[in-house]
Amino acid sequence: MAKSLGKPIICLFNLDAVRIGRPDVDSIHIQWELDCLRALKADIEAIGGVLLFHFGDIVDKLKEIHRKNSIDSIYGNQETGLQWSWDRDKSVSSWCQKEGVRFVEFPTNGVIRKLESRDMWKQERDLRMEKSVIIPPTEITPPFDIESDKIPNISDFGLVERSLINRPEPGERAATATLQSFLDERGRNYRRGMSSPISAQSACSRLSPFISVGCISIRQILQHTKKKLEAVKRDPRARENLGWTGSLSSFQSRLAWHCHFIQRLEVELTLDSIAMNPEIDSHLNRSMDDLRYQAWAKGRTGWPFFDACMRSLIATGWINFRMRGMLQSVASYTLWLPWQLTGLHLAKSFLDYEPGIHWSQVQMQSGVTGINSIRAYSVSKQSRDQDPDGDFIRYWVEELRDVPTSFIHEPWLMDLNQQKEYGCILDVDYPRPIVDEKVSRKEGVSRSYSAKSQPGVKRRSRLVYKLHGSRKRQRGAGN
Numbered sequence: 084m085a086k087s088l089g090k091p092i093i094c095l096f097n098l099d100a101v102r103i104g105r106p107d108v109d110s111i112h113i114q115w116e117l118d119c120l121r122a123l124k125a126d127i128e129a130i131g132g133v134l135l136f137h138f139g140d141i142v143d144k145l146k147e148i149h150r151k152n153s154i155d156s157i158y159g160n161q162e163t164g165l166q167w168s169w170d171r172d173k174s175v176s177s178w179c180q181k182e183g184v185r186f187v188e189f190p191t192n193g194v195i196r197k198l199e200s201r202d203m204w205k206q207e208r209d210l211r212m213e214k215s216v217i218i219p220p221t222e223i224t225p226p227f228d229i230e231s232d233k234i235p236n237i238s239d240f241g242l243v244e245r246s247l248i249n250r251p252e253p254g255e256r257a258a259t260a261t262l263q264s265f266l267d268e269r270g271r272n273y274r275r276g277m278s279s280p281i282s283a284q285s286a287c288s289r290l291s292p293f294i295s296v297g298c299i300s301i302r303q304i305l306q307h308t309k310k311k312l313e314a315v316k317r318d319p320r321a322r323e324n325l326g327w328t329g330s331l332s333s334f335q336s337r338l339a340w341h342c343h344f345i346q347r348l349e350v351e352l353t354l355d356s357i358a359m360n361p362e363i364d365s366h367l368n369r370s371m372d373d374l375r376y377q378a379w380a381k382g383r384t385g386w387p388f389f390d391a392c393m394r395s396l397i398a399t400g401w402i403n404f405r406m407r408g409m410l411q412s413v414a415s416y417t418l419w420l421p422w423q424l425t426g427l428h429l430a431k432s433f434l435d436y437e438p439g440i441h442w443s444q445v446q447m448q449s450g451v452t453g454i455n456s457i458r459a460y461s462v463s464k465q466s467r468d469q470d471p472d473g474d475f476i477r478y479w480v481e482e483l484r485d486v487p488t489s490f491i492h493e494p495w496l497m498d499l500n501q502q503k504e505y506g507c508i509l510d511v512d513y514p515r516p517i518v519d520e521k522v523s524r525k526e527g528v529s530r531s532y533s534a535k536s537q538p539g540v541k542r543r544s545r546l547v548y549k550l551h552g553s554r555k556r557q558r559g560a561g562n
């Protein structure tokens with residue numbers, strides 16, 4: 084926020100009170116934001132600035148500052164969020180209009196406000212991505228009588244800290260170092276390594292938590308990636324360049340998906356509650372079953388690989404894309420649970436929760452867009468494909484630590500003597516499968532195909548495509 088460029092500047096971070104207690108927000112999110120904010124505060128102060136912190140309603144704080152400092156202009160970032168954040172932005176905008184304050188919002192990614200047609204999206208996004216990144220100031224002058232606020236702890240908001248294993252270091256410098264290590268070495272194996280939850284931990288960029296709070300932008304990442312690709316293409320046979328081309332091109336597609344999916348929320352604010360294709364959702368008519376939900380959410384379904392993925396996510400705040408798809412599609416197809424509820428559990432578990440990507444993906448993996456192919460992951464197949472020796476399972480599902488590879492994917496096949504021998508008594512130490520996966524998954528898929536073929540659903544799907552569909556087919560992410 085500034086009087087105007089060159090005039091005194093006040094930096095302000097507002098934590099919206101409405102977020103505390105929202106069903107999609109967890110203490111891990113607030114903790115991460117505050118930790119990143121501490122790093123930002125140090126950077127601002129290092130160049131002479133101050134950072135104010137306010138908890139509550141942003142307009143109240145603006146009024147207070149305006150009374151003392153007469154605000155000339157406000158600079159913020161364009162945020163694409165759910166209804167509450169849209170309402171907040173509108174209230175800031177009308178206050179500014181009333182007070183004659185200039186309100187400038189900078190885009191941070193390829194999401195286009197007031198997009199007239201999806202046909203134009205890619206072109207506009209690519210143009211924006213090519214623009215140079217704004218150079219940060221080297222000096223900030225605050226009004227003379229203002230000092231930075233102390234950044235509170237999450238307990239000040241009545242929240243209980245939940246520590247995540249291997250949570251990244253917060254802040255812009257850590258984000259840049261993470262990108263660097265990805266483009267220097269880790270990303271070489273991106274294409275081959277992204278599918279398994281074991282290799283993906285280092286083969287994926289791990290930038291998502293930084294992107295979600297603005298420590299690094301998609302444009303910055305893309306521009307660095309393009310530079311790397313140019314270097315690789317200049318001398319593709321050089322030892323240090325081998326294996327990079329495919330991985331960098333897959334990575335660039337993912338960066339485009341980021342904006343493609345958030346664009347959906349920009350156009351339709353209710354993706355957390357209303358299906359893009361409400362007709363198909365009402366035909367599917369999924370229902371809550373507490374026993375199934377609890378088993379799914381806690382990683383106690385009795386399918387070892389699924390449970391390992393869910394437990395790993397809860398403990399670390401991250402899991403790779405394919406496994407996220409599996410967690411959601413098992414909830415929706417195999418267990419027939421409502422996507423709105425299971426989506427909330429995942430939102431609270433992902434450190435990188437980004438509403439536009441999240442709810443678009445939750446809907447896609449639940450088959451309620453009508454424009455994506457039905458993709459119901461088989462846990463049994465993923466288990467054998469992604470964790471053939473069962474190492475990931477044994478690490479996260481301690482009850483199965485001593486179970487040999489011959490039973491690790493299907494421990495329910497052990498007889499009582501084997502259960503005793505391997506220290507895992509079924510129903511006592513570890514549950515039997517909550518449902519027969521093969522039968523339930525098949526039933527879910529067939530109900531979905533039948534719903535998808537209804538004339539009313541098809542009509543709506545055409546509208547969904549017009550509004551949200553990718554004009555270029557994107558393999559893997561659906562469209």
Ligand SMILES: Cc1cc2nc3c(=O)[nH]c(=O)nc-3n(C[C@H](O)[C@H](O)[C@H](O)COP(=O)(O)OP(=O)(O)OC[C@H]3O[C@@H](n4cnc5c(N)ncnc54)[C@H](O)[C@@H]3O)c2cc1C
Binds near residue numbers: 295405
């Ligand atoms: C059900 C479900 C929910 C998801 N929820 C989120 C979420 O809340 N926040 C989030 O950032 N991602 C979400 N994703 C997408 C994806 O799984 C994560 O972006 C990725 O795993 C983050 O790890 P990374 O940064 O190492 O990704 P990388 O593979 O290194 O990709 C780099 C960046 O590209 C973008 N990206 C990658 N894959 C996708 C994708 N499929 N769709 C859109 N953008 C993508 C992200 O910004 C990511 O940080 C979800 C996927 C599913 C199936």
